[in-house]
Amino acid sequence: MLQPESSPRARVPVDVRLNAIVDPAALGATPPAEAALEAVRGGATLLQYRDKSGSTRAMVSAVRAILAAVRGTGVPVLVNDRLDVALAAGADGIHVGQDDLPAADARRLLGPEAIIGLSITDAAEADGAGDPAVDYVGLGPVFATGSKADAADALGLGGTEAVARLIRAAAPGLPIVAIGGLGLANAADVIGAGTDGIAVISAILGAPDRRAAAAELRRAVDRALAETGR
Amino acid sequence: MLQPESSPRARVPVDVRLNAIVDPAALGATPPAEAALEAVRGGATLLQYRDKSGSTRAMVSAVRAILAAVRGTGVPVLVNDRLDVALAAGADGIHVGQDDLPAADARRLLGPEAIIGLSITDAAEADGAGDPAVDYVGLGPVFATGSKADAADALGLGGTEAVARLIRAAAPGLPIVAIGGLGLANAADVIGAGTDGIAVISAILGAPDRRAAAAELRRAVDRALAETGR
Numbered sequence: 001m002l003q004p005e006s007s008p009r010a011r012v013p014v015d016v017r018l019n020a021i022v023d024p025a026a027l028g029a030t031p032p033a034e035a036a037l038e039a040v041r042g043g044a045t046l047l048q049y050r051d052k053s054g055s056t057r058a059m060v061s062a063v064r065a066i067l068a069a070v071r072g073t074g075v076p077v078l079v080n081d082r083l084d085v086a087l088a089a090g091a092d093g094i095h096v097g098q099d100d101l102p103a104a105d106a107r108r109l110l111g112p113e114a115i116i117g118l119s120i121t122d123a124a125e126a127d128g129a130g131d132p133a134v135d136y137v138g139l140g141p142v143f144a145t146g147s148k149a150d151a152a153d154a155l156g157l158g159g160t161e162a163v164a165r166l167i168r169a170a171a172p173g174l175p176i177v178a179i180g181g182l183g184l185a186n187a188a189d190v191i192g193a194g195t196d197g198i199a200v201i202s203a204i205l206g207a208p209d210r211r212a213a214a215a216e217l218r219r220a221v222d223r224a225l226a227e228t229g230r
Numbered sequence: 231m232l233q234p235e236s237s238p239r240a241r242v243p244v245d246v247r248l249n250a251i252v253d254p255a256a257l258g259a260t261p262p263a264e265a266a267l268e269a270v271r272g273g274a275t276l277l278q279y280r281d282k283s284g285s286t287r288a289m290v291s292a293v294r295a296i297l298a299a300v301r302g303t304g305v306p307v308l309v310n311d312r313l314d315v316a317l318a319a320g321a322d323g324i325h326v327g328q329d330d331l332p333a334a335d336a337r338r339l340l341g342p343e344a345i346i347g348l349s350i351t352d353a354a355e356a357d358g359a360g361d362p363a364v365d366y367v368g369l370g371p372v373f374a375t376g377s378k379a380d381a382a383d384a385l386g387l388g389g390t391e392a393v394a395r396l397i398r399a400a401a402p403g404l405p406i407v408a409i410g411g412l413g414l415a416n417a418a419d420v421i422g423a424g425t426d427g428i429a430v431i432s433a434i435l436g437a438p439d440r441r442a443a444a445a446e447l448r449r450a451v452d453r454a455l456a457e458t459g460r
Contacts, residue, residue: 055329055330056311056312056326056329056330056331057328057329057330057331057332058329060331060335081286082286082314083314083317083318084312084313084314084315084317084331084339085314087313087314087339088313088331088335088339096286098287099285099286099287099288100285100286100287101286101287101290101314101318102287105290105318109314109317109318
């Protein structure tokens with residue numbers, strides 16, 4: 001059955017205002033579930049577990065622990081790249097990069113209820129946001145970052161604004177979360193550049209008080225969104 | 231419904247006589263599908279794709295290409311560890327190590343038709359073969375090998391024979407494929423130690439004529455199996 005062109009997505013938009021990415025490489029001895037819960041208590045609206053070096057079994061354990069920790073909060077828990085880990089742990093979805101599973105394959109394997117995020121790093125990739133399998137876009141890196149070894153070139157605020165426009169054209173209404181080198185100092189700027197929220201690793205995980213750091217970031221995002229009228 | 235104890239597995243046993251493991255790290259410029267097809271033409275009875283460094287998308291492409299190349303031969307294509315890659319590519323199953331997904335989780339996610347292999351590296355792990363989700367065991371490393379960076383300590387022929395007995399006790403009739411430093415020179419010895427076949431990487435992938443190497447290995451295994459009366 002054809003869907004009316006004006007509503008390609010009937011689902012509730014993903015709340016991307018504060019996307020806390022939990023990477024054990026940035027956590028030291030803290031259990032990922034503890035850090036995730038602190039982030040959520042502070043105001044994170046979306047969690048992503050990202051692990052580029054652990055065993056599959058360790059990843060599944062970590063994601064199960066995170067799901068148990070934040071159960072009842074309503075905050076979705078996604079897994080970076082690894083659909084197998086998401087399935088085994090019962091996560092809410094996955095976030096895929098351009099070298100990961102195509103979003104359409106992920107949708108086919110995860111079903112209609114899963115949340116699927118897609119990384120977009122430049123203008124040439126913006127059309128990918130039009131894939132109906134995609135629920136939100138992670139746009140960046142906005143600035144250079146030490147948290148991701150294989151990150152693409154930084155877009156800067158101007159580049160972020162330009163690519164965000166292209167994403168809006170390809171997928172009106174699709175949430176866009178900015179990522180890369182973001183924190184309190186520049187959260188308002190990237191919201192002003194046309195994004196709907198920020199994704200952070202070190203700004204929360206690296207803070208002495210993760211809950212307080214998340215709360216400050218969330219206030220900055222909410223204030224900036226209110227100022228832009230979004 | 232309870233199954234009669236004498237037949238915990240109603241499925242046709244996996245033919246593990248010659249398990250060719252295709253690892254792009256051991257292939258140089260040769261496409262994995264080309265090497266896989268040569269191995270099958272030579273007599274490989276089971277294929278496993280193992281990639282510890284590629285992107286998820288590249289792995290899915292490689293497995294799809296292998297499946298297309300060997301279609302119609304009846305030789306199953308498994309993926310090491312990555313259930314997401316197996317699902318996306320439509321592979322015949324996966325092979326899991328002790329740090330990968332538990333076999334029971336893999337069975338739940340892959341369904342009853344999938345083939346699931348389990349690595350067993352020592353006596354303490356032998357009971358894992360009794361898991362009804364397991365279709366065959368990879369036992370090793372028999373000898374030290376350069377093909378797997380994180381391999382456990384070598385069992386030697388004596389250790390292999392001892393652990394194979396424990397596996398037989400835990401799971402009568404379950405196929406056991408020996409792995410680790412195997413080739414023409416010792417294929418008969420490991421079959422004599424109570425295994426049903428050999429898994430190789432470099433003995434096929436590193437050979438100047440992969441098809442001929444596979445054919446020689448297969449003959450050696452078949453001869454040894456005939457001599458043991460299995």
